[in-house]
Amino acid sequence: MGYAALGVGLPLAAAHLDDLYNQQTPPANTYKWRLFILRWHSILRFPFAFLEFPDYFLCWQYQPSTPTLQCLLEQALTRVTKLERKDLCAVGVSRTDAGVYAFDQVAQFVTPFNYKDLHDMHATLNGLLPLDVRIREINPALLDFHARFSVTGRIYHYKIYNDTVLDLFHRLYAYHKLSELNVFVMKEAAKYFVGQHDFSSFANKQCNDRVVNPGPILQVEVKEEISDFAELKWVLLGSIELGIARFIK
Known part of the structure; x- marks a missing residue:
């Protein structure tokens, strides 16, 4: 079915996301693991609508035999952090469905390293990811933050293009109804x-x-x-x- 949706993350229950980003990272001798937030926007493609482009991934959830968003992010993170996938403990805000255009999604991972400057990591991760996925922000998170359970909700935008001829500039983002x-x-x-x-x-x-x-x-x-x-x-x-x-x- 040729429908598309735009999902937008809402403010967190514990604190506004921008407030989380302003928090200081705990001292190195207090906690072994550091927790970071990945904030990205991604395009999940219809398998039949993008014949001219590779179909990179189908959804968020990791699958060993199918390229997914979690798989791509974890591959990039393992190259940058040198950690095994199981040690990253990557968690996403939700398991997006295939065909959903997601904006401002949030994920988290843990690392034993204290990165004082995340600019280089941010640039490197985006360089390793396909152009369909861009990490918008990466910042330290509060220790009680959880990418899935700290979110209060989502917003879905459904667009219907109601005309005989579909405008090509809307073909990827709207359901065409003649x-x-x-x-x-x-x-x-x-x-x-x-x-x-x-x-x-x-x-x-x-x-x-x-x-x-x-x-x-x-x-x-x-x-x-x-x-x-x-x-x-x-x-x-x-x-x-x-x-x-x-x-x-």
Whole structure:
């Protein structure tokens, strides 16, 4: 399916991310391991939409036989830090799905070395990574910071290009729908999703960790607490179907 989404990380529960970056690294004799934050933006490609380019990775989660975002980051980190993959203890903010364009994602890794200047590491890591992945920032983190559990939520942006001919400049970032959509009906339907509801019926059948109350959806952009990505996708598709049905009694 030719859909695309933009995920944006929200402020952390313990402290704002910028505040974390301003913290001093603990003394070397206090803790053996240093904890650093990787903050990156990446492009996860549709396997059928990028025929002219290599399909570098499919998702975040490490897989031994498939190139993934975690795999690429860990390969670069092992070359820079000289550590084994298992010693990096790399953790990402979430397991992004294939076809998701992610911006401002956060990951962490640990190292026994006290890097006083991270500029060279930052530049080297970006030099080792494919151009589809750029590390935006790298900074020391608080010891109680956790890339996954310290995040309060995510924002998803769903773009629909509703015209007969798709603008080539939007082909990678929007779902192309030829049928004319009734935007008024879609906006009216979207009001029913605002608030806290049970969206588990929209989740994949094989999903075992369904969230009954994923949290407030403030706008069908969509903003929500950590939830199943499939739920949001089916909510969007349902809204599109309502938009297609122009005559509703």
